[in-house]
Amino acid sequence: MKVTIRDVARRAGVGVATVSRVLNGSGYVKAETRERVLAAAAELGYVPSQLARGLVGGLSGTVGLVIPDITNPFFPLITRGVEDAASEAGYTVFLCNTDNDPGLEAHDVQKLRERRVDGVIFVGTTERRESVDRLLADGIPVVVMDRQLNHADVDTVLVDNLAGARAACRHLIGLGHRRIAHAAGHRSTRTGQDRCQGYREALEEAGIAFDPACVAWGDFTYESGYRVCQVLLGLTPRPTAIFAGNDLIALGAIRAAEDAGLAVPDDLSVVGFDDIQMAALVRPGLTTVRQPAREMGRMAMTMLLQRIRGEAAGPGRRHVYQPELIVRGTTRRREPHA
Amino acid sequence: MKVTIRDVARRAGVGVATVSRVLNGSGYVKAETRERVLAAAAELGYVPSQLARGLVGGLSGTVGLVIPDITNPFFPLITRGVEDAASEAGYTVFLCNTDNDPGLEAHDVQKLRERRVDGVIFVGTTERRESVDRLLADGIPVVVMDRQLNHADVDTVLVDNLAGARAACRHLIGLGHRRIAHAAGHRSTRTGQDRCQGYREALEEAGIAFDPACVAWGDFTYESGYRVCQVLLGLTPRPTAIFAGNDLIALGAIRAAEDAGLAVPDDLSVVGFDDIQMAALVRPGLTTVRQPAREMGRMAMTMLLQRIRGEAAGPGRRHVYQPELIVRGTTRRREPHA
DNA sequence: ATATGATATGGAATCGTTTCCATTCTCGGG
DNA sequence: CCCGAGAATGGAAACGATTCCATATCATAT
Numbered sequence: 001m002k003v004t005i006r007d008v009a010r011r012a013g014v015g016v017a018t019v020s021r022v023l024n025g026s027g028y029v030k031a032e033t034r035e036r037v038l039a040a041a042a043e044l045g046y047v048p049s050q051l052a053r054g055l056v057g058g059l060s061g062t063v064g065l066v067i068p069d070i071t072n073p074f075f076p077l078i079t080r081g082v083e084d085a086a087s088e089a090g091y092t093v094f095l096c097n098t099d100n101d102p103g104l105e106a107h108d109v110q111k112l113r114e115r116r117v118d119g120v121i122f123v124g125t126t127e128r129r130e131s132v133d134r135l136l137a138d139g140i141p142v143v144v145m146d147r148q149l150n151h152a153d154v155d156t157v158l159v160d161n162l163a164g165a166r167a168a169c170r171h172l173i174g175l176g177h178r179r180i181a182h183a184a185g186h187r188s189t190r191t192g193q194d195r196c197q198g199y200r201e202a203l204e205e206a207g208i209a210f211d212p213a214c215v216a217w218g219d220f221t222y223e224s225g226y227r228v229c230q231v232l233l234g235l236t237p238r239p240t241a242i243f244a245g246n247d248l249i250a251l252g253a254i255r256a257a258e259d260a261g262l263a264v265p266d267d268l269s270v271v272g273f274d275d276i277q278m279a280a281l282v283r284p285g286l287t288t289v290r291q292p293a294r295e296m297g298r299m300a301m302t303m304l305l306q307r308i309r310g311e312a313a314g315p316g317r318r319h320v321y322q323p324e325l326i327v328r329g330t331t332r333r334r335e336p337h338a
Numbered sequence: 339m340k341v342t343i344r345d346v347a348r349r350a351g352v353g354v355a356t357v358s359r360v361l362n363g364s365g366y367v368k369a370e371t372r373e374r375v376l377a378a379a380a381e382l383g384y385v386p387s388q389l390a391r392g393l394v395g396g397l398s399g400t401v402g403l404v405i406p407d408i409t410n411p412f413f414p415l416i417t418r419g420v421e422d423a424a425s426e427a428g429y430t431v432f433l434c435n436t437d438n439d440p441g442l443e444a445h446d447v448q449k450l451r452e453r454r455v456d457g458v459i460f461v462g463t464t465e466r467r468e469s470v471d472r473l474l475a476d477g478i479p480v481v482v483m484d485r486q487l488n489h490a491d492v493d494t495v496l497v498d499n500l501a502g503a504r505a506a507c508r509h510l511i512g513l514g515h516r517r518i519a520h521a522a523g524h525r526s527t528r529t530g531q532d533r534c535q536g537y538r539e540a541l542e543e544a545g546i547a548f549d550p551a552c553v554a555w556g557d558f559t560y561e562s563g564y565r566v567c568q569v570l571l572g573l574t575p576r577p578t579a580i581f582a583g584n585d586l587i588a589l590g591a592i593r594a595a596e597d598a599g600l601a602v603p604d605d606l607s608v609v610g611f612d613d614i615q616m617a618a619l620v621r622p623g624l625t626t627v628r629q630p631a632r633e634m635g636r637m638a639m640t641m642l643l644q645r646i647r648g649e650a651a652g653p654g655r656r657h658v659y660q661p662e663l664i665v666r667g668t669t670r671r672r673e674p675h676a
Numbered sequence: 677a678t679a680t681g682a683t684a685t686g687g688a689a690t691c692g693t694t695t696c697c698a699t700t701c702t703c704g705g706g
Numbered sequence: 707c708c709c710g711a712g713a714a715t716g717g718a719a720a721c722g723a724t725t726c727c728a729t730a731t732c733a734t735a736t
Contacts, residue, residue: 002476004722015686020724027725028683047476050452051392052723055691060389062432062453071418071632073615076408083408083435087442092449094400095433097421104425111430114388115400138340138385222619251619258621277411278616281560281589283596342692353716358694365695366713390692393721 003044012040023048054116063304064094064112064120066105072220073276074246074293078123078145081297089305091118098125105131113138119304121145124191141307143300148190155307156318157300161191164289164323165198168243168271171287171325173206176334177241177269181214181232183225183253185245192217192245195273199243220245225252233260233268240268240334247272247279247288254286254330265332275326284329291323341382350378361386392454401642402432402450402458404443410558411614412584412631416461416483419635427643429456436463443469451476457642459483462529479645481638486528493645494656495638499529502627502661503536506581506609509625509663511544514672515579515607519552519570521563521591523583530555530583533611537581558583563590571598571606578606578672585610585617585626592624592668603670613664622667629661 009016014033021027022037029037040046054060065082067075079095086093094117096108109131112120120135123145132142132151142154149156172180182199185192196215203210216231218224225244229252232239244250250272257268264270265284272279275290299319306312347354352371359365360375367375378384392398403420405413417433424431432455434446447469450458458473461483470480470489480492487494510518520537523530534553541548554569556562563582567590570577582588588610595606602608603622610617613628637657644650 002722005724006722009686016723017686017688017725018684021685024724028685030684033684045475047448047451049393049454049722051389051398051454052691052721054389055387055393055693055722056724057691058724061449065433069418070408070414070421071615073411073414076411076414079433080407080409080435083433087434087445090449092432092434092453094430095403095417095421096425096430097418108425110385111399111428113385115430116387116389137383255619255621277409278619281593281616282620283593340692343694344692347716354693355695355716355718356714359715362694366715368714371714387692390721391694393692393723394694395721396694 003046005046005048007044008037008041008046011044012037059118059308060116061090062092062094062115062117063301064096064108064115064117065123066096066098066108066112066120066125067123068100068125069097070095073248073278074220074274075123077277077293078297078300081294081299082121082301083297084294085298085301085305089301091301091305100125102128102130109134113140118308119143121300121304122147123300124189141304143304143307145296145300146191152315154316155300155303155312156316157296157303157321158319159291159296159321159323161194161323162198162201164273164291164325165195165243166202167323167325168273168289169199169202170206171327172241172243172269172271172331173202173208175241175269175331178208178334179214179237179239180208180241180243181216181235181239183228183232183242183244183249184215184217185249186219187217192220195245214239218245218249220248222248222252222255225249226256227252229253229256230260233257233262241331242268242270244270244272247274247276247286250286250288250330251278251282265330269331269334271331273323279326279328287328287331288326289323290326292321296321341384343384343386345382346375346379346384349382350375397456397646398454399428400430400432400453400455401639402434402446402453402455403461404434404436404446404450404458404463405461406438406463407435408433411586411616412558412612413461415615415631416635416638419632419637420459420639421635422632423636423639423643427639429639429643438463440466440468447472451478456646457481459638459642460485461638462527479642481642481645483634483638484529490653492654493638493641493650494654495634495641495659496657497629497634497659497661499532499661500536500539502611502629502663503533503581504540505661505663506611506627507537507540508544509665510579510581510607510609510669511540511546513579513607513669516546516672517552517575517577518546518579518581519554519573519577521566521570521580521582521587522553522555523587524557525555530558533583552577556583556587558586560586560590560593563587564594565590567591567594568598571595571600579669580606580608582608582610585612585614585624588624588626588668589616589620603668607669607672609669611661617664617666625666625669626664627661628664630659634659 098105119141121143145157216228218228272288279286436443457479459481483495554566556566610626613626617624
């Protein structure tokens, strides 16, 4: 039924070792013998078993990609970038959704270890180090994206959240806004904290006093943005601009503002973060801070491959991307009131 | 370094066969022995190798999911549904993006065969049967989603595109529209053809003559929708409504209409298909035909598991979901002109 | 003519499991 | 007291590759 290397060897009239050498291009093989082996393999429709290959001590040719939820529009692009680089290198990617649930994450990591993956990429997962430690103990390299893990042995790919947040807020300040609120992401994430910090720094450098009431924490979802914006719009004086922790929050905030009878950007300017696909398609277009997500995914996979191949040893490297402000239609110059 | 079943056996003072029986819950094992083995495994942090398990003739515990592009907002939900069901069953999913390129698809399928996946799910791929045939020849079950493959041995999960398209057009007709155009998807896909056919049927049953000029083919992208809509709006008399082949097309069409100075839904009503996340978030909300994508993904994986476990033999089954019309803000009653 | 090093090839061990088969215990019934 | 069936266990043969090591054939330099 299944055709094995032994079948190919028999058909070509050679030993299995020779077949292996031909298929892997290793060792000496006479040109004529190579032809015969290749022909036999093709005729039999031979497909080498990566399971067996992996077992003999080599690599499995697979990596794991652990993300919270592929349904969240921020992750498909990263996933695609990882996949692109993996595919080019002959690698295959296991996709795991954790919903940010530590239990599910542990379950997924356990499965990945059983599958003997050659490496794992974590994106935007909780800061819990347990899973990562277990993998490193197995000698499986790890790359972390969009989160900072103060771990000596993992490579990190992220965007400069501070700079991005500062750029977003400077843009608003430059448009004449003074009362700027921040619809923040999740308080326990470094990403959320950094963006909030960038917001504060931009205010400070413009000489605007920081009002704690202007920062409302939630999580990185549309619903959270909607809820939090309702609170922020109730402040007096009402903010004239909102810097959101990400694009989904921004979209939720815009909807909340409109439902409250406010026009965007006439009555309220809004800036997001990430530049998800939707940001360019909604009307008015969402002004936001762009992360090169696909490129970052590709970079993460590239770094992982270097670790796997032993081309990079030593302490964890860090690759920081500079985000870019994309001005669209949700921000407008604030006309000084009478 | 790596801890194997032999290490666990030694530690527990038993044979490897006994350890295997304990871990798999097969055969006879004394309760006290079981405890000892389990303890030893835990102390050593033993993780069984699925590679070895798969090799001995069992299953690899993996399946392949082949889609055109995870970046297209239609696929994440399906992917998530597949993942959900897979994870519950202890399965892991290989994600492959083909960009609808037969060459890439062949490459991906080759990799999946090398990995000895237990099954493969194709979503919205080209109708080329080659890859599928190869898998079936290997004895690897296949499930196809969102496409019809006239193949005796594959299970199919799809939505009733005819009924969905009819519902969308009846809705427009019910609102008083008579001049309705169709911004169609890709001409060579069954999905595109069926939705066009449903459109024609709805017109016919309403006694509206079919005008070939009112159907413009493209592909299932935003850009295509934009382009195609420009053409349709140039017709005389100008259509008062457009039924789009999917939501991305609809979104592109809306943008084109607005750029042409037309208001949606006042001057032009638009209906989409799929109900991607964006459809509910744009303003005005997109009227569309909803597919239960996550549920469909889950169903595809469930059917695949049944095949893998031999719980379902015989000819290919077919699971057809009934779509649901979701009325939002892009459709409006046509006021009869003077 | 012989030593030498490169070229070619195959046998067999190995990777970490599952599972078949053989063996040893343990009991309850005759 | 013996016997047979179930309970409990371990040894060893697969599974399908890679790779080490041994062996054989050359051509060329000495």
